[in-house]
Amino acid sequence: MSSQRTHARRGMRGRPGTLTALMVGALVATFASACGGSDSGSGSGSGGDPKSLVIAGWGGSFTAANKEAFYDQFEKETGIKVTIATPGGGFAAKVAAQRAGNNIEWDLLEAPGGDTSKLVLDGNLEKFPASLVQAVTPLVADGALRPSPAEPYYLDHGGTVNLIGCNTKLVKKCPTNPREFFDVKSFPGTRGITANNPIFTSLFGLAGDGVQPQQYFPADVDRAMNSLKRIKPNVSVWATTPAQMQQAIVDGEVAIMQAPNTVLISAMKSVPELKLYWEGGLLFDEGWCVPKGAKNKEAAFKFIQWYAEKRELQAKFTTKLGAGTAGRDMQKYLSPEVLKNLPINKTGVTLVDGMAGAKQQQELGKRLREILVG
């Protein structure tokens, strides 16, 4: 190396040594940071610290609203530090992977549709203790403890609906239901479909092909995939994260988007021309649950009870996002305007059988990937 340097000094341009050193340093620093900073999505467990709670959610406006309405307040009142992780979807498989690796990183999930059922089915949730059930039963709506009060594994908080949003600034004629969404000739316009959960996407494909809600399960996989395959050339965005869905709508990349109501309502702030069509909407329950072997499960159960007690905070959350709530007698806390727009009170919306979906989730996931990528 020393001979190289003298050699170079004799060349046209002197002093390359400093620059070389700087470059090598930069390269080393990059490699170091690339190795260290690759996993941004997961929160770190803290080995059972009673004053700590790691909550995994699916991010975007939903988690932001949860933080504002509940997490910050909970932290202030109990002194339990809340850490938020946003894996963005696939909760059931991620918890299964964590259990296989014997390292449960999360204590509480705000798990969206389908995942809750899959988690129950796989035996990957902690059962609610009897004391918790007793405490929350008078506070929450009938049937909010799921799958049943005898087997309480998660607290449903109303769920979200995947429905159609249409930007009237970009298209003249909006599809009002899944069939019209899939009719690209009569309803031209760039489309976006949510693809972060194969059950949502497949059922939407079935609905677009004219299947009636009572025939959704067991899902006709071929029919669903063929329907999605036909519409694929007209779909410019298959969104896998809420942030992506929102970006596609706000930037006008898609004119017609199938997405959760929480995302669409949040996007309406930037795109007031966005109109929502609830017919054929797919409602999934959604709930607070605790992964089996969670390091801070006591804190997690404490949070669930605290949440059930705070109906005025639930009302604040629901008013902001239009998402559901677990509370009993919520008409006392919510304005008629908000009540009217709750997913549960909309006509044409179907509550999806999460258990049936969970049983076919893996098959649908594999086939959907073939359609998207193949």
Add this chain to the structure above:
Amino acid sequence: MRQMRRRTRTRGWQSTFSGPTGLALIAPFLAVAAVFIVYPFVELLRTAFGEPNGFGNVGDFLKSPAARRTLWTTCFTSLIVTVIVVGLGAVLAWSLRTTRSRLTRMVIAMAVFVPLWMGAVMKIYAFTVLLERFGVVNRTLTSIGLIDEPVQLLRTQFAVVAGMTYQMLPYAVLPMYAVYVTIDLNLIQAAESMGASRVRALRDVVTPLALPGLLASTVIVYVICIGYYLTPVLLGGATAPFTASLIADDIFNLFQPQQAAVSSVLLLIVAGIVILGGLRLVGRERMRRALG
């Protein structure tokens, strides 16, 4: 020359250790390597070629058109990026080596370093802002009348290639510069004094000397490229993922770790072939010198 020097230094401090001492000193590294490299690697191979069909798992995996297409997308896109990056990197590094202007040196150096120091998410987000439907590029093209209405740039292979090229450029410029530094620039003057044009001098004198470095950066860039994950996901979208996305999907969404292991091993094989091919082409000794 080095050996001569070694022979004269028989007393006092020695730069080499006896066998057992050397082994003892290297033992911590070997232990770390065994735990963090060898063991996971063996586990990976066991998962990939274990249940249910042993080596047949690869065949099963490749039956999926999505898996085949993803592997192809990964290898082909990486190839395009590598060609562009190495070509551009060679020119930039040469300018950096030969320019007399302090300003030019600073500008090129900053252009190379700044992206290196920025977070990947930030770089990719910058590209999203540039390429989205009503983004900077589309608005500029529309306003100067080149296109009538915005074209789709985001979620295309173009976006992935552009994003990856930007991020990979330093990895080509830095090794190339290190090689150019070792080339005596008087050789060009000598060639020109013998009647060669500048182009001819570059082609016949500089290029052969820089070739090992060129191939070394090609190998480095390509091997890093095939492991890309974030850029194809965020700029390319759900329909044209890289193998890394498929691996994540298999682990986190479909929970089939065995498929993920097969994908990983296939990527490793591609990387291995490229590295061995590079070594064969330039010869081990020259490659070692090129990498410093």
